[in-house]
Amino acid sequence: MALPCVGDWVRVSYHDAGAHASILDIQPRTSFLRRRRPGGNAEFQMIAANIDVAFIVQSCHFDFNVRRLERYLVMTRDGHIEPVILLTKTDLISPEALEDLLASIRHAGINARVIPISNVSGRGVETVHELIQPGKTYCLLGSSGVGKTTLVNGLIGKSDLATGVVSHTGEGRHTTTRRQLIALENGGLLIDMPGMRELGMLDVSEGLDASFSDVEAYASRCRFANCTHTREPGCAIQAAIAQGALDPAHLQSYQKLRRESEFHGMSHPEKRKKDRAFGKVVRATIKAKGRWHDD
């Protein structure tokens, strides 16, 4: 018998007056989330089963990446799970920039539902909450830091009778990592396991982060999450440079590579904005030339 995974329904027999139980069999899975085992062989590892809807969470700010979105969609389609895309942190970008992101999703031929949300302004959180149906099971997928935990807390806060495994009062980071199944007041179930959230979705930017883990580690200690590491108070990177613990050249090459990877596929709207700016220059030049010819 294959081993059960999170979300499986199993048949058990109890012994010792209910103190112990054995799993007899696993009920057929209606859907599943699985990933390739590392090492390149064709084997799969089951991550979760019987999920109805996967929220694929990306931030509008830095994290946005259509290619990665597509990989998550392949994974959910493969497992017969309905995908819903959540674009978080809309409060950090302009409405025009958001329009660009939505357009780039459409242009990629992605027709899954997209809900722009902000955990700060509350925009869209109600829409997500209303989407959750009794008896259905949901999960959240997405890179670290995109706002999944904040959203879950917001959803629990809305159903103020959230029951089950989790209480939302005074929870620290440590308890968050043990949270697994959240029963929302309206009867929806949310599977929230940090281990299954990222699914080994490595890409250029994450590879980049790995080779500059020291820079990343300092950056995570900056007072402001959006610190540019130039002149902000409480900047851990500037402090590390001042103490001689971090080589400014290392920071510079990190920032240079980061800008490059952002231009080459990381952030499509930024790229388009740059292309558009270049287009303006070209058009202005042609216009100027035309006028010159007219004279």
Ligand SMILES: Nc1nc2c(ncn2[C@@H]2O[C@H](COP(=O)(O)OP(=O)(O)OP(=O)(O)O)[C@@H](O)[C@H]2O)c(=O)[nH]1
């Ligand atoms: N501006 C803004 N910040 C947000 C929003 N949502 C979350 N954040 C912030 O982003 C940071 C990361 O949020 P988390 O909810 O911990 O992200 P996560 O996806 O759960 O990250 P992991 O637990 O590492 O998987 C926190 O500092 C949040 O306060 C948002 O909508 N807007």
Ligand SMILES: [Zn+2]
């Ligand atoms: Zn900083």
